[in-house]
Amino acid sequence: MLEIKDLFVSIGAKMVLRNVNLRIGSGETHVLFGPNGTGKTTLLNAIAGIPRYIVESGNIIFKGEDITQMTMDERARLGIGMAFQRPPALRGLKLKDLIKIINPNADTVSILNKMDFQQFGDREVNRGFSGGEVKRSEMVQLLAQQPGFVMLDEPDSGVDLENIKLIGEAINQLTQKNIRPKQRTKSGIIITHFGHILEYTKTDRAHVMLDGSIVCSGNPSEILDQIKKSGYEGCVACLCPT
Amino acid sequence: MPVSNIEERAKKAREKKAVYGIDLNLDSYESEAKSYGIIDEAEDLPEDVKKAALDVGVKLDNQTSGAYVQMDQTPVHTKSLFEGVEVLDTRTALKRYDNLQDYMWKLVAPDADKYVADVAQSLPAGYFVRAKKGMKTVFPVKSCLYLGSTNLNQRVHNIIIAEEGSELHIITGCTTPAHVQRGLHIGVSEFFIKKGAHVSFTMIHSWGKDVDVRPRTGIIIEEGGSLSNNYICLKPVKTLQMFPTATLAGVGAVASFNTVIYSSTGNIDFGSNIILAAPETSAESISRVVSVGGEVIARGRMTGKVPGARAHLECVGLLLSEKGRIYSIPELDGQSKDLDMSHEAAVGRISEEELEYLMARGLTQEQATSVIVRGFLDVEIKGLPEELKQQIKNITQREDLKGA
Numbered sequence: 001m002l003e004i005k006d007l008f009v010s011i012g013a014k015m016v017l018r019n020v021n022l023r024i025g026s027g028e029t030h031v032l033f034g035p036n037g038t039g040k041t042t043l044l045n046a047i048a049g050i051p052r053y054i055v056e057s058g059n060i061i062f063k064g065e066d067i068t069q070m071t072m073d074e075r076a077r078l079g080i081g082m083a084f085q086r087p088p089a090l091r092g093l094k095l096k097d098l099i100k101i102i103n104p105n106a107d108t109v110s111i112l113n114k115m116d117f118q119q120f121g122d123r124e125v126n127r128g129f130s131g132g133e134v135k136r137s138e139m140v141q142l143l144a145q146q147p148g149f150v151m152l153d154e155p156d157s158g159v160d161l162e163n164i165k166l167i168g169e170a171i172n173q174l175t176q177k178n179i180r181p182k183q184r185t186k187s188g189i190i191i192t193h194f195g196h197i198l199e200y201t202k203t204d205r206a207h208v209m210l211d212g213s214i215v216c217s218g219n220p221s222e223i224l225d226q227i228k229k230s231g232y233e234g235c236v237a238c239l240c241p242t
Numbered sequence: 243m244p245v246s247n248i249e250e251r252a253k254k255a256r257e258k259k260a261v262y263g264i265d266l267n268l269d270s271y272e273s274e275a276k277s278y279g280i281i282d283e284a285e286d287l288p289e290d291v292k293k294a295a296l297d298v299g300v301k302l303d304n305q306t307s308g309a310y311v312q313m314d315q316t317p318v319h320t321k322s323l324f325e326g327v328e329v330l331d332t333r334t335a336l337k338r339y340d341n342l343q344d345y346m347w348k349l350v351a352p353d354a355d356k357y358v359a360d361v362a363q364s365l366p367a368g369y370f371v372r373a374k375k376g377m378k379t380v381f382p383v384k385s386c387l388y389l390g391s392t393n394l395n396q397r398v399h400n401i402i403i404a405e406e407g408s409e410l411h412i413i414t415g416c417t418t419p420a421h422v423q424r425g426l427h428i429g430v431s432e433f434f435i436k437k438g439a440h441v442s443f444t445m446i447h448s449w450g451k452d453v454d455v456r457p458r459t460g461i462i463i464e465e466g467g468s469l470s471n472n473y474i475c476l477k478p479v480k481t482l483q484m485f486p487t488a489t490l491a492g493v494g495a496v497a498s499f500n501t502v503i504y505s506s507t508g509n510i511d512f513g514s515n516i517i518l519a520a521p522e523t524s525a526e527s528i529s530r531v532v533s534v535g536g537e538v539i540a541r542g543r544m545t546g547k548v549p550g551a552r553a554h555l556e557c558v559g560l561l562l563s564e565k566g567r568i569y570s571i572p573e574l575d576g577q578s579k580d581l582d583m584s585h586e587a588a589v590g591r592i593s594e595e596e597l598e599y600l601m602a603r604g605l606t607q608e609q610a611t612s613v614i615v616r617g618f619l620d621v622e623i624k625g626l627p628e629e630l631k632q633q634i635k636n637i638t639q640r641e642d643l644k645g646a
């Protein structure tokens with residue numbers, strides 16, 4: 001589904017990603033761990049194609065096609081979707097109108113209901129939303145967009161226990177957790193610090209990013225436990241000794 | 243003011259340039275307008291006039307308390323449709339009411355500048371609208387000023403009187419058909435908002451790109467009265483300059499000005515001048531300007547003369563092209579203690595972050611820009627009946643407004 005090859009990405013004058021390699025198969029959901037400022041968001045933004053994130057070298061292959069030079073909207077229309085870590089607010093645009101713009105055939109009412117977000121349909125997108133509400137707004141938009149590959153940048157940060165369950169259910173829907181693994185065609189990647197969201201959605205593989213490179217990959221709960229126990233570097237030293 | 247006196251003063255101001263805006267040569271426009279016959283029923287108006295009126299939000303349906311349609315210099319259709327509201331053309335009103343002389347030229351000086359002087363020296367067309375004492379309706383008076391002949395100098399003098407305790411809503415659409423190459427519109431308007439009266443005035447302009455426009459407006463609001471003044475101009479114009487002056491003369495008077503401008507060519511110099519002259523008065527002026535070209539000067543002046551007055555000025559501009567210019571000049575003039583006056587001005591480009599956000603959802607850059615521009619122009623206007631709100635929404639949310 002998605003393959004990242006020898007990727008170097010810079011922002012401003014800073015080289016943030018250094019030699020990232022990653023492969024996410026069809027129907028798989030992966031997790032990305034790593035300390036603050038290590039480049040996790042940068043990786044997702046580079047995959048989404050935000051122009052400020054400059055690919056210095058390497059390739060991004062999506063569904064067999066090299067998308068490294070494509071514009072953001074082309075990538076979105078190919079099926080890449082993202083829940084932003086910190087999305088902007090949009091003045092004068094109602095959430096329910098945005099849903100229709102994203103997908104004219106979307107069932108707005110049922111999508112809003114699913115995220116217990118009915119009363120936000122008439123609000124301007126993300127304006128004055130609380131931290132947790134912003135995360136649900138992102139999920140609402142992704143449910144309308146129905147991407148084939150979904151990138152979730154800290155979908156559980158700032159979300160309360162009841163809403164985290166709703167978000168987990170939305171992720172399960174987006175990544176087809178209701179059908180058997182072999183039949184799944186949709187994939188995803190989730191960034192999380194504490195792993196709370198992993199209690200509500202199953203993931204196949206986890207990666208640890210340190211200093212702009214993926215340095216360790218393995219079983220999600222094993223890696224999370226090890227990070228909790230001995231920190232990021234300790235985890236890498238223990239599970240992925242060089 | 244005696245008529246002779248007015249003419250005298252006007253004559254002397256024949257060459258007097260306006261304080262703001264590009265100076266025009268009045269002799270380069272035609273003064274003589276062809277005349278049209280009276281049209282009794284709105285449905286019998288010429289199709290192109292009806293269509294043009296609709297485009298500027300004027301729908302002469304049964305939710306109308308009064309109607310006024312002027313083609314060039316002829317008031318072709320004038321009707322009162324609600325007993326509480328009287329609509330006449332200004333000339334007829336002057337004949338009918340002797341005391342109208344007490345109102346004419348009271349709020350706009352006949353020698354203010356050469357444009358006003360020009361109107362003062364000619365036979366007035368325009369409307370007279372009076373909401374009777376205590377009478378209220380949410381159905382608006384709807385008027386359309388149609389400039390249909392190339393090179394014409396269209397002169398208008400409107401008098402609006404909201405008697406004590408009345409509620410009056412007016413929508414005025416001013417428009418030229420595409421075939422009109424060039425023209426001038428000078429509109430003098432005087433608003434008398436009496437004790438406890440509530441007025442909304444919504445003006446929508448859709449001119450040609452070679453039309454010059456000079457509205458001249460004076461407003462007085464008495465004790466407990468309010469005005470919601472809304473101005474929308476999203477179509478090209480050659481030059482437009484206006485600086486309506488509102489005086490909050492009575493305790494607790496309230497004025498709110500909302501302006502929405504989309505500039506693509508030409509020179510637009512607009513603003514409002516609000517004088518808070520009584521205790522507990524409050525004023526707000528909010529403008530949103532989108533520019534893909536042309537020059538826009540956004541003024542705003544608030545003068546606080548007595549303690550306890552509150553005023554807020556806000557001008558936000560969105561520049562979508564290096565061909566455009568937005569020059570914002572907010573002025574606050576506090577002349578007393580215990581005032582609460584503030585302003586906020588910002589001119590900038592579209593936020594990259596917002597564009598990227600929408601593009602990540604699959605919108606093209608063009609679609610995303612258009613969505614952001616429409617959102618920007620969607621001002622929340624209070625104190626308007628639903629229908630007018632919807633009209634404004636329809637007009638400011640048109641699909642064809644986009645980036646450069």
Ligand SMILES: Nc1ncnc2c1ncn2[C@@H]1O[C@H](COP(=O)(O)OP(=O)(O)OP(=O)(O)O)[C@@H](O)[C@H]1O
Nearest residue numbers: 011012014016034035036037038039040041042043
């Ligand atoms: N415009 C920029 N100019 C310079 N440095 C930048 C810019 N944007 C981001 N960075 C830096 O790039 C690094 C990676 O940022 P990124 O947002 O990818 O981190 P992250 O792993 O997602 O962290 P967090 O867990 O805190 O969200 C950070 O050090 C950040 O300060």
Ligand SMILES: [Mg+2]
Nearest residue numbers: 040041042085
């Ligand atoms: Mg991040």
